[in-house]
Amino acid sequence: MIAVAVTLGLGGCASFSPDGGMLAVQTASSEVLGKDVVRIRSEEEAVQSRERVRALLATPVDAETSVQIALLNNAGLQASFAELGAMEAESVSASLPPSPTFSLSRLAVSRELEIERQVLINVLGLLTLPRQRELAEGRFRQAQLQAAETVLRLAADTRRAYHRAVSSAQIVTFLEEAKAAAEASSDVAKELGETGALNKIGQAREHAFYAEVGAQLAAARLRKAADRERLTRLMGLWGADIKYRLPAKLKPLPNSAKRAGEIEAEAVSKRIDLEIARMELDLLAKSYGLTRATRFVDDFELTGTSQYDRAFVDAPGGGLDKDTAKWRGIAMDFQIPLYDFGESKTREAEERYMHAAHRLAEKAVNVRSEVRQAYTDYRGTYDIAMHYQKEVLPLRKIISDETLLQYNGMLSDLSQLLIDARERVASNVAAIEAKRDFWLAATDLHVAVVGGGVSDGVAGRSTAMATGGGDGAGH
Incomplete structure (x- = not known):
């Protein structure tokens, strides 16, 4: 009974946190992203979140607003928070002492009655409970970091x-203007051809340019629809809410790029996935200590037994006489690994610890490499986008204006005007994509420092230089 009382007393120490572990997630979101994140548990909370989302959708959605909407409205994120709650329940359950097992039996035969009562306590579980509780709490803190990483990943993906959705829409707008101009030029070429002022090859070139721009516009509209739908999914929108408005253009480039500074050291200290790996190694170290402490005894159970026997015998003068016996005592059951004395169990723990240690070292090296690559991409895309903005587009405008003047003055033919028009379209599209790539690289750099999933960098994007070179090289 003393053992039962101790078990019940220890069990009273374990409890659920008032916020379900969300405080750590909310703190990370606020400090790293400057955004609010909430867990929706009731209909009232769902209504409040919905009203806030609709208020954010009332104005054109910028990058920061889209992230906030996703953090409030993404159902997948809420599922991750529910998983965090389940992990807390597992943590509380793992930190509780082993429940006692009660056994009661009654055996009767002829004139004999036997009653046996047993209480079974896992003594080894009680002795190792403080360490088990420490491990359970560590696992829960690790789950909190994983939930925070999910928040960072959703923010980065959003x-x-x-940026892809806005750039796609901007390209569509530009190509629509280019198509309108090409259509007008094609109509003029047709009229000139009817009067004999323009030969067939000149007419064909004008019509071909108009057709090419139309094909580019059709492809751009498909890209625009796909990019917008991806953004819509991440923000968790449906119904009338999918008619949200986006800005007409990407945000202007900053006046200067960030300096590299100590980004490697900053990433090693801040990366949330690296912190999760460190915590995993610490938990394995504690678990390894527990394994060494229990290597010679796998299971140890204490049984308190109370047995009561009663027999009925015939009395000399008639009737029955009761002969009663009572026994009380304890029984111990434990298992000893006779064949290897726990060596295999200990060796497994050591190897798993070394596996985690090497993985942590590998991740630290990879984090440094990822942040260097991310900064290289960031700086390179900034220089490319600024080059298009300050050099390529102004020169294209000069060439276009001069070519038009020469054409009007009969100093150049129509073919040169069409070549210039094609190259101008390609350069403007490439400039938009270069600016998009810079903002994607800026997102990737932030992710490389704090965590949340690292992208493939420049290799994962269609580079502006490739786009511009491909279109211009063919004419």
Whole structure:
């Protein structure tokens, strides 16, 4: 009974946190992203979140607004928070002492009655409970970091989707203007051809340019629809809410790029996935200590037994006489690994610890490499986008204006005007994509420092230089 009382007393120490572990997630979101994140548990909370989302959708959605909407409205994120709650329940359960097992039996035969009562306590579980509780709490803190990493990943994915959606829409707008101009030029070429002022090859070139721009516009509209739908999914929108408005253009480039500074050291200290790996190694170290402490005894159970026997015998003068016996005592059951004395169990723990240690070392090296690559991409895309903005587009405008003047003055033919028009379209599209790539690289750099999933960098994007070179090289 003393053992039962101790078990019940220890069990009273374990409890659920008032916020379900969300405080750590909310703190990470606020400090790293400057955004609010909530867990929706009731209909009232769902209504409040919905009203806030609709208020954010009332104005054109920028990058920061799209991230906030995703953090409030993404159902997948809420599922991750529910998983965090389940992990807390597992943690509380793992930190509780082993429940006692009660056994009661009654055996009767002829004139004999036997009653036996047993209480079974896992003594080894009680002795190792403080360490088990420490491990359970560590696992829960690790789950909190994983939930925070999910928040960071959703924010980064939403930013990337936003920049792609806006750039796709901007390209569509530009190509629509180019198509309108090409259509007008094609109509003029047709009229000139009817009067004999323009030969067939000149007419064909004008019509071909108009057809090419139309094909580019059709492809751009498909890209625009796909990019917008991806952003819509990440923000968790449906119904009338999918008619949200986006800005007409990407945000202007900053006046200067960030300096590299100590980004490697900052990433090693801040990366949330690296912190999760460190915690995993610490938990394995504690678990390894527990394994060494219990290597010679796998299971140890204490049984308190109370047995009561009663027999009925015939009395000399008639009737029955009761002969009663009572026994009380304890029984111990434990298992000893006779064949290897726990060596295999200990060796497994050591190897798993070394596996985690090497993985942590590998991740630290990879984090440094990822942040260097991310900064290289960031700086390179900034220089490319600024080059298009300050050099390529102004020169294209000069060439276009001069070519038009020469054409009007009969100093150049129509073919040169068409070549210039094609190259101008390609350069403007490439400039938009270069600016998009910079903002994607800026997102990737932030992710490389704090965590949340690292992208493939420049290799994962269609580079502006490739786009511009491909279109211009063919004419």
